[in-house]
Amino acid sequence: MKVENSVIPTQEQMAGFLAPGPDGPISMVNLLKFKDKASYEDGRETEMTGAEAYAVYSRGVAKTLAKVGGKLVFSGEVSRLMLGEVEELWDSVAIAQYPSRAAMLEMMQLPEYQEIAVHRAAGLAGQLNIETTRSIVFETDR
Template sequence: MNYANAIFPGPEQTAAFFGGGEDGAFVMVNLLKFKDRAEYPDGSEPSLSGREAYARYGAAVQACLAAVGGKSLYAGAVTDLLLGEVEDLWDMVALAQYPSRAAMMAMVQSPEYQAIEKHRVAGLAGQLNIRTKPIGG
């Protein structure tokens, strides 16, 4: 299995995801890999780690999620691998619930989200976002 961490989806991925049929609530699994040092475009916060920059985003995104009817379900550091094999473990796993694709789109387009996204970008080396639906749901 090959995978590629990214910071943003490409235009085709975005169109396919948000253009998909609306089928209600889902949980997004976020597999996160942090930079050693945060990288803000203006050069600020040079001593901040990528994890610390992302933590600023993580704290602020709670209000953005709530504003569209979503919520954070879980966030935790990756510590070990019991089964399988990967070249490099992710640093963190986070689960976020959204009521719909439209709600997620509204969130990421909101001025409030746009204002905090700089911390996400400064801290992340890359991530995978995996949309999940309950079995039978």
């Protein structure tokens, strides 16, 4: 299995996201790798680490998530790899839940999201963003 972090989706990935998909809620699992030092595309000077710049983004994204009916359901730092093998571990994991793909797209188009997205780009070296849907495999009430 090849694993490649990215900051921006490919055209193929974006087309897949925009294509008809699940009607109901989705959860996005984010495996995050931060830059050692934040680097802003507009050239602004900063002493922030990548994680600190991403934290500015994450505080803002919590508000925009709520505007579209979404929420952050989990975030944490990666401490070690329990099973499997990768060349380099991610720094953090975050799981965001949205009512639908359309709600996620709506959030990304909000002006306030656009304003904070610069901090995401400044802080991230790359990430994996995995779309998930509800599964009966893990339901415990059956």
